[in-house]
Amino acid sequence: MLFLKPYQFIMLFMAVGAFASNDISLNGNDWRLQQAQFVYQSGEQLSLPTYNDSNWLPAKVPGTVLEPYINAGFFPDPFFADNMNAIPDAFFSGNDFWYRKNITSITFKKNKRYFIEFKGINWKSDIYFNGKLVGSIEGAFQRASFEISGLLNPNGQNALAVLVHHIENWQPGKGKLTKKYLGAPTTNGDVSGLDSPAFLAASGWNWLPIVRGRNTGIWNDVTLTECENVSVKDPWISSELNLPDTTKAALTVRTSLKNHSDKVVTGTLKIEFDKVSLVYPITLNPGELKPIELLPTKFKELTIRNPKLWWPNGYGDQNLYKAKISFIQNNTVSDLQEFNFGIRKITSEVKNNILFLYCNGVRILVRGGNWGLPEAMLRCDSEGYDLRVRLHKEANFNMIRNWVGQTGHDHFYQACDKYGILIWDDFWLANPVDGPTPKDTTMFMNNVRDKIKWVRKHPSVALYCGRNEGLPPAELDAAMKEATKLLDGTRLYLSESADGVVTGLGPYDLRPIPWYFENRGQTFHSELGIIAFPEVESMKRMLPENKLWPINDMWAIHDYQWGRSEKFTKTIESRFGIPTDVADYSRRAQLLNYESAKAMFECLQSNQGSGVLLWMSQAAWPSMICQLYDHYFEYTASYFAVKKACRPIHVLFDPRNNEIRLANNTADALKKVKVKAILCDKNGNKISEQEGIIACNSGTAKTCFKLISYENKEIHFLKLEAKINDKEILDNFYWLENKESNCLDLNTIPEAEISIQNEIISDGETVVVNVNLENNTPNVSLLNKLKVKNNKGESVLPVFFSDNYISLLPGEKRSIRLNFDKKSSGSAYLLVEGWNHDPRLQKLFDN
Template sequence: MKTEQTITIDNWKFRQKGEEQWLSAHVPSFVHTDLRANGKIADPFDGDNEKALQWIDKVDWEYETSFTVDQELLNETSIEFVFNGLDTYADVYLNDQLILQANNMFRVWHVDVKSLLSVGDHTLTVHLKSPIQEDLPKLAALGYHLPASNDDSEMGELGDRKVSIFARKAPYHYGWDWGPRFVTSGIWKPIELKAWSETKVNDFYINQKSITEERAVVDAEVIVQADSTWSGEATIQTEELFWKENVSLVPGENVLKLELVIDNPKLWWCHGYGEQHQYTFEFELKNESGLQAQGKVTTGLRSVKHVRNADQHGTSFYIELNGEPIFIKGANHIPNDSFVTEITKERFQYEIKSAVAANMNMLRVWGGGVYEDDYFYQLCDEQGILVWQDFMFACSMYPGDEAFLENVKQEAADVLKQLRSHPSIVFWCGNNEIDAAWAHYKEEAGWGWKQDYDQPTREKIWHDYQEIFHHILADQVASYAPNEPYWPSSPLVALTDDEHQHATKASGSGDLHYWDVWHGKKPFEAYNDNISRFMSEYGFQSFPELRTIDSFAHEERDLAIESKVMLHHQKNGAGNRLIKTYMDEYLPEPKDFRSFLYMSQVLQAEGIKTAIEAHRRNMPYCMGTLYWQINDCWPVASWSSIDYFGRWKALQYFVKKAFKPIILSVVQTKDQLEFHGIADRLLTNKAKLIIQAYKLTGELLNETSKDCLLNKGQSTVIAVHAIKELIGHYDREAVVIVANLEIDGKQIDQQLHYLVRTKQLQLPKSLVTVTPTAEANVFNVHSTAFAKNIWLDTAALGYFTNNYFDLLPGEVRQIDFIPRSQTSEETISVDVYSMQDMI
C-alpha cells in the first residue's frame, strides 16, 4: 500500500500589508497573538488596552512561508492543500498564483495543487483581508442595518455600523456583555499538504440506525476516492467483530455502505448513568496487490431522542439516552479565550474535569463562539459530558443573499462531518435567542428589533431567517447526522408559525432562557415560580477573586468597583449596579473592596442554587437546567462559575452540591418548611430524613426524624413542618435548620436552611482554623462558633472538595485540595475567611 503523505506547513512569518518588515509567526495563531509575541502590542487583557488595539482589524495582513517538494511527493497522483481554519477573508497564493479565496472561519478548504508543484522550493502566501473593510460595503449595499445587539461597534470605532452579521466568524470577536472586542484575523488551524495515489478514504461514518441493549444495527458509510477502476474486498473490524464485502470502485468518488450488526453491544452512557464505552471501527480495502486504503473512526453506540410528547401541561422537552430520560445538569460554555489558539489541551482537560467534579452531565456549546477543538469533544466522549451543540449564530439577524446562504450550507456540512462521530453530541441547535428576540408573530414580544422596519422589510428579514434555521441547517443535520435531534433556536416553544412559537415566559412547552432575575431585577425567589420544561439559560454575575483582578489592575486606585479599569472589565452596563442592588437585599454590607468581591460570589452562588433546586424539584415536568456560564474568555466580572485562570468561584462549589445525584431541598413559605428529596437514579428508595434546629450559638433546640421513600427521576415531598413546631418562639434570626438525608445509615446530603435572609442573621464572632492532616493537601476545618460561607483561599492552582460552606460550633470538616496538575506534589498553603471577616 502507498500510504498517504501529510506535511504540516510551518515556519511562518507575517507583516502588515504594505510594510517591509517581516516578523516571526507562531501558526496556528491570530494577528493579535503574533503581534504580542513580537512585543509590538501590550497584553490585550491588561487594563483598558483593548481600546488601543482596535486598529488591528482595519488593516490587511500577510502570512508567508516556504516549503520544499521532493520527487517522491510529486510521484503521487493526487496532491492537495487542506486549509483547516482560515480567519476569515483570505486570499491564498502559491508562488504568487491565486489558489483560494476563503470567506468562512469555520470551513475546511481543499485545493488541488498537483499541477502547480515541481521539485524544489515553493512559497505560500496568505493575504488576510480586514473583516471590517471587507464587510462595510455589504452594509452599505444592503440599504438597512440588521440587528446585532452584542456587536460593540462603538468600541470598534464604527459608531452604529454593525458588520458582524456578514462575516462567518466567531460572533463574540465583535464584543459581548462578558467579553472584549478583538476582531481577529489569522491562520487558526493547521495547513497541510496531502499526497496520495490510487485510492483514499475521504470520510468514514458509523450511522447508528438502531441501538438497543440487545442489538446494534449500524451502517458503515465510507467515501472512497479512486484514480481508476478497482475491485477487491472491503473489511471492517472492531474489538472481536469482523465484517467483509466485495466492492468495485469507479474513477472519482465512491460511496460504500456496509450494514453491521453487533449483538449485546456495550452502550455509551453519560456521566452518572453508566460507562462511556467506545468502539474503534477500522476500515480496509484490499485486493491481490495488498492493502490499498484504510480509515478508522471511534464512536460510542447510543440512541438519542429529543422527546416532545403532549401531556396535561403542554409538551414535554427532554433528552432520552438509550431509552432512559436524562435530567440534564450543566452549564453554558463559551470559548476559553478571546484568542482560541491560546487554549491548550490542559485548559480543556481542566474544564471537563471541573464539570465532572461538579456532577454535571452536559455543556451547551453556545452559538456566539466557535465550534470547539476536536479535543474538547474527545474529552466529553471520554468523561460522559453530553453536548448541546449550537451552530454559530447568536443574538443577530443575518443576510439572506444566495452567496451567504450557500456559505452557511457548506459550513454546516463541514462541521457536521467533523463532529458527528462524537457520541457526546446529542443535540443540535440552530441559533441562540434569535427567534425570541425577533418574535415575528407577536407584535409586543421580542427585543424591539422588528419595530425598526416597515412590513415588507420585516417579512424579508424573517424569510431569510427561516431559510437558514428552518430549512438549510435542518436539512443538513438530517443529511449528515440523521440520528441526532435538531432544534432551530433556543429558546423556542414549538414550530407553530404563529404567536405561540416564541418563548417569552415560562411555558408548558419548549425551553426557556429566564433572565427576569438579573436583567428584570426580580428577586431570587422568582426562580421558584418561573420554570419551563427545560431551562437552557439563566444566570447571575459575580466578580473574580483579587488574584485574578491583579492580572489586569495594578494601581491602588484601580482596586475600586467603579474605577476606570474595573469598569472596563465589566462589560454589562448595569452589572455593578445590579450586583450592589441584590447584595443590599440579601447580604450584609462588605467592609472593603476584597470583601465586596467575596460577597458578590456568595450572592451569585445563593441565587443560582435557588434556581437549580427549583428546577430539580419540578422534575419530571422540568428536565434540564443549564446555567449561564461555566467559563470566561478573559479576566472579567461575569456570570461564570470558574474564572479565566481556572479559579473556582463560590458558584462552582454550590453547583457541585446542587447537582449531586440525590439531594435535599428545603422550601419555606411564611409559616412552614417543605423538605423535598430529589433523585436522578436510585439503588434503593428507602431513606431517612433527620431534621434538627440549632441556635447559631450551638445549642440544639429540636430534633425529629422520619423514614421515607424516594422516587427515581422525581422530586418527593418527604416532610412538612410548621416553623414554630421546630423552633418554638426562638428568634428566626438566630436559628439554623439542619436537615440530613440518610440511606442505609450513610449521609447522602445535608442542607443548612436559614429562616431569614443572610443579612438578617445574628452572626456571632468566630475563629476558624485550618489544620493540615498527615495526608498531603488534606485539611481539617474547625470553628469556635457558627461560621458562614467559609472560604479556603490558596494561591495554588486547583480546587477544594468543598468551599464557601457553613460550620456549626465545634464541627470539624475534612477538605481535600485537588491540584490542577496531576503531577504536582506541592504542599499548599491555605488562608481561611468567613463572612464574619468580611463585614
C-alpha cells in the same frame, strides 16, 4: 502512478475527514505573518521557497493575527486593564494578512499523493503553494483540502502562503458601544452578522470587549496528509438500540471514498473496531466521490451483543470504541482514518410543550451551561479544552451549549465525548437584535453542511439549533433542517433556542431565592443568567491597583454591567452589608454567588423539569459576570454551589413550603434513604433535629418532611444530610434569611476557629492532598474556602477540589480531597479563609 505536471495542476477541494494515521501536522511557531498592506509581491511570488520573509513576524498556527503582535511586545496584555481598547482596531480588523511557512523537513514519497488540509480560517482565504494558487476557502468554519502532489519540489524545498481576508463588516454599526463605562447601555453583537459564518462574539458582547482583529487568522489545524489513489472522507458510525433492550446494538457505517486518479480503481473498504473486522469490495470510477453506507441488516458483524454503552455524565460510563476505516488497493493501504465513537441512543419527547431528552431510554435531567467562546483570542489547545470540559464534568454538569457555534475545534468535541458532556450545537446565527442575517446564504449553508459531516461522529452531540433567540429566515431554517436530516438523521433540529418546546431569555439579573423555585426549573431553559463575581486574587490580576476600588469605569471594561451588576452590588449591600474595599466586596459577593447559583439548579431538582443551562458557565476573558470559574481558573463560590446542587442524588430545602426534598436522577430507584435536618440559630445553638426515611423513584423528587416552624427574628442555619445504603452521606447547608428578608446578622455571628490537618496522599506529577477540617467551637463556621498558594503568595491553578466553600456546624468534621500539577506550584501552601475566622496558612511541601 501518474502525477500532474505543474502546468497541468488541477485544484481539488474536498471535505476533510477524521484524523488520519498519516497526518503530518503543520501547526507550530514556525509560521510568519505580515499585514497585507506591507506586502508588495503576489501570492505566487510569496509562496516560492526562495522568498525572504525574515522581516515578517513569527507566528503560531493555530492562532489569530493579533497574537503575534502581542507576543512580540508591540502591545501589552490585552486582557489587563483597558489594554484591548488601546490596540488600533482598523489595523487588525480592517486589513488582510499573509501567513507563510517553509516546508523543508519532510520527505515526500514518489508513490503517494499529498494534500494540504485546513480545518478553519477566519474569514475567507486564498491558498498558494510553490508559486501556484491552489484554491480558496469561504467561511470561518469551512474545512478544505488541496492536492499539491504535482507541485512538490523533489529537493524538499517547498513553501505555503495563505492570504486571510478580514470580514467585510468589521466597522461598528450605528449605536454600537465601542468602549464600556459605568452606566453604559448593553450593545451585544454587531453588523458583522452579515458576514456569518464568522466569530460573531468577537464583535463585543456584555461579557466580552470588541476583540481587535475579530479573530481573523488560521485559527484551526493545518495538516499535510498522504494517501494512494483513494482517500477516506468523513467516516462515522451511528448506533441503534431497540429500547428498552440495551443488550444488542445495530451499527451503521457511513463514509465517502474519493478516487483522485484518472483511472478506475478497485479495492476493499475495511472497517475495524473492538473484535470486528469487516471488508467490502468497491470499484470507483475516475475522479469519483462515492458515498458508502454499510447497514447491519446486510452485515451481521455490525450487530453488537452486550455493547458497552456511552452515557452522559452522572448516568454511567463514557465507553468509547476506536474505529479504523481504510481503503486497500493491491494489498496496500491507500488511506486510513481513525476515530472514536460511542454506542448510545438519544431520543426526545415533548410533554406539555416541554422538550425532554433521553439517553439509552433513561430521562436526562439536563444541567449545564453556555459557552460563548472557549477563549477570547482562540488560544485554547487540546489541554485547554480538556481542562475546561473536565471542570464542567467535575461540577456534575452534563451539557454544554455551543452558543452560536463559536467553538469549532475537534478537541472540544473529543473532550465532551471523554467526560460525558452532551452538546447543544448551534449554527452561526445570533439573536436578530444582535446581528443581521448573513448576506451570503450559499456560503453559510456550505459551512453548515461541512460542520454536520465532521461533528456527527461524536456521541456527545445531542442536538442542532438554527438560531439564538429568534427564528432563522424561512429559507435558511428549511435548509438547515434538511441538511441535518440528510447528512445526519439521528439528531433533533431546533429552529431556535428560546421558544416552542424550549424556553430561554434569562432573566440575567439575580432574583430572590424563592423566585427560582416558582418560575424556573420546569422547562428546558437555554439561558439562565448568573453573575458569579470573582475572588479578589483575580481582580488584582485583571485591574491595576489604583482601579481596584471604588467601583469605576475600569470595572465596566471587565463587564461590570449596567443593570445586572449594579443590582448585584445593591443586593450585596442590602443582604450582606456594605463592602469597604475590593477584598471585602469579593468576600461578600461569594455569599450571594453561592446561594443564587445553588437555587438555579435546586429549583430544577425540586420541580423535575427538563433542564437548565446557565448563561454562562465559563469565561472567555477576565470578567466580572457570566461564569462559574474565571479566566484564570480561580473558582467562585458559585462553582461549588452548582457542583452540590447538580448531584445525581440530592437533598434540598424548597423555600416555597419549607420542605426538605430528595431528588433522584439516577437510573435506579432509591429504597431507604435516611434524611436528617438540623436547624441552628445564629450562635450555633441547635433549635431542632428532624429525621425521616424515604424511597424515591428514578427521575423524581419527593418531599421528606416539612421544616419545623421557628421564629426568624435573626438568620438561622440549616444542615441537611441524606444517608444512602447506610454508608454514603450527602450533605447540604443553608443560611436562612431573617424576617426582614436579609442576612445582615451574618456580620455578627461569633468567631469559629477550625483545626486543619493535611496529608499528602501522592506527591508525583499530580499532588493529591487530603485535608481534614474540624470545628471545635460551639459556633457555626461559615463558608470556609480552600486555596493553594506558592511561595510568592500566588494562586496555584487549576486545583481540583472534592468540595469547597464549606460550612461546619459546631463539632462537625469534614474531609476534602484536592489535587494539582506539582510543576505549577514549586513550594505549596494551603490557605483556608472563612467568613468568621482569620485566614490560616499551612505549608504542604517544598519543591
